[in-house]
Amino acid sequence: MRFSQRTRGVVQAIAVVLALAIPFVLASSAADARxxxxxxxxxxxxxxxxxxxxxxxxxxxxxxxNRTITQPGSPGIGAPSNVGGGFFNRSGRGLLGGLAAGFLGAGLLGMLFGGGMFSGIGGLSSILGLLLQIGLIVLVVRLAMSWWQRRQMTSAAYAxxxxxxxxxxxxxxxxxxxxxxxxxxxxxxxxxxxxxxxxxxxxxxxxxxxxxxxxxxxxxxxxxxxxxxxxxxxxxxxxxxxxxxxxxxxxxxxxxxxxxxxxxxxxxxxxxxxxxxxxxxxxxxxxxxxxxxxxxxxxxxxxxxxxxxxxxxxxxxx
Structure with missing residues (x-):
């Protein structure tokens, strides 16, 4: 049974999404107690x-x-957690974080479907492809921000x-x-x-x-x-x-x-x-x-x- 290039691309995209999602789901499940x-x-x-x-x-x-609003060198006494956006903050909502994640997600899917680095969005004509792209972007952002937060916290902690x-x-x-x-x-x-x-x-x-x-x-x-x-x-x-x-x-x-x-x-x-x-x-x-x-x-x-x-x-x- 032969698959078209687009079908193979869809299968590859699903595999990438699952590969990224499984570690995140397992980590969330293990952390959801008490x-x-x-x-x-x-x-x-x-x-x-x-x-x-x-x-x-x-x-x-x-x-x-690994979750704190306090910045190194500041007291941070019981303040609320809705930290401002910033250019690249730990919550992943800053301007650079959003743009980088969006381009990364689009680029990955663009390459998977046979296009160029920035052709992921334009080359997708199906609802399935759009959903896969959204899912991939969300997962990449969350994983990248989690890694960045752990790196920052570990480097600053206890110093x-x-x-x-x-x-x-x-x-x-x-x-x-x-x-x-x-x-x-x-x-x-x-x-x-x-x-x-x-x-x-x-x-x-x-x-x-x-x-x-x-x-x-x-x-x-x-x-x-x-x-x-x-x-x-x-x-x-x-x-x-x-x-x-x-x-x-x-x-x-x-x-x-x-x-x-x-x-x-x-x-x-x-x-x-x-x-x-x-x-x-x-x-x-x-x-x-x-x-x-x-x-x-x-x-x-x-x-x-x-x-x-x-x-x-x-x-x-x-």
Whole structure:
């Protein structure tokens, strides 16, 4: 059976789209669990690009942020996430990013269909070809921007800012929070640890219920913007993530400090939870299960002096 040149081009285009889409879909699926999605997201004020000290709960290192609005050298305290366009920003919406992605997508398809580098759009006469081109452009943009963000974050992360001494868990912190060394510039009291544990449960519950209004009372606008984006991606996949039985197993203070009238506390937390992703409507299990799993993360909380603590960042640990 012989195929025309155009048919072969369509098949080649489909193969390219699938090859680009599969890694992205797999990465998204693996990251769509629990609040924070397994990413390192948010801001730690002036210490965003400084590694929080290791603790007995998290003896390794916290991963650099791959989602943050804070620029190196700026404080970035809990600001919203709708960063301006710019000429080539990390969101991929800048002028150069949009034009480059568009020409790249058109050029790739143009070559696939036997045309020149810039003939991809003009040479497509079928709806299928147009849809393939749009899909390819979107995938190339997202993959390229993801790579660019990881490259920028990795190169800037942990450079030049002092990490401070490692905090040690104390007072039998096998269950709940240890009180650390007590040497932090900002004193964290037992009542603060109780608040951190309460926020852990309330944030996971609000995430599970897709209650964005409640999340706004528990986290900074930047952090809620990431939660909202992840929830929208779940809706696009026609799934809902349900988290239950959240229990803090161990936690201790990594560091606490003050910037002007703003207090920060980064705490390592090892907790267990039941994490299930279900198909909307039918309730069919898509990912996860009934078996509890353990997670170790570093959560950073922020408050104005005299105010209430809010979640400012979540970092995964190595």
């Amino acid at each position: 609040a924070g999605g397994g990413f390192s997201s948010g801001s730690r004020g002036a210490r965003t690009f400084s590694a929080p000290p290791s603790t007995s709960t998290a003896p390794g290192t916290a991963q650099p942020f 030049g800012a002092p990490a401070g001494p490692a905090a040690q868990g104390g007072f039998g912190s096998a269950m709940g929070f240890g009180l650390g060394t007590g040497s932090a510039p900002l004193e964290i009291l037992p009542a603060d640890y109780e608040t951190f544990e309460r926020l852990l449960g309330e944030i996971q519950a609000a995430w599970s219920n897709e209650d964005v209004a409640k999340l706004h009372t528990l986290a900074t606008p930047e952090t809620v913007s990431y939660f909202t984006r992840d929830l929208e991606q779940n809706r696009a996949r026609n799934v809902v993530n349900k988290v239950s039985d959240v229990k803090l197993l161990q936690g201790d203070l990594a560091e606490a400090w003050r910037e002007g009238d703003t207090d920060y506390a980064s705490v390592a937390m090892r907790y267990s939870l039941v994490d299930k992703t279900l198909e909307r409507g039918s309730g069919r299990l898509v990912e996860g299960g009934e078996q509890p799993e353990e997670v170790t993360e570093v959560w950073t909380f922020v408050r104005p002096r005299g105010g209430n603590w809010e979640l400012s960042a979540i970092q995964q640990t190595n």
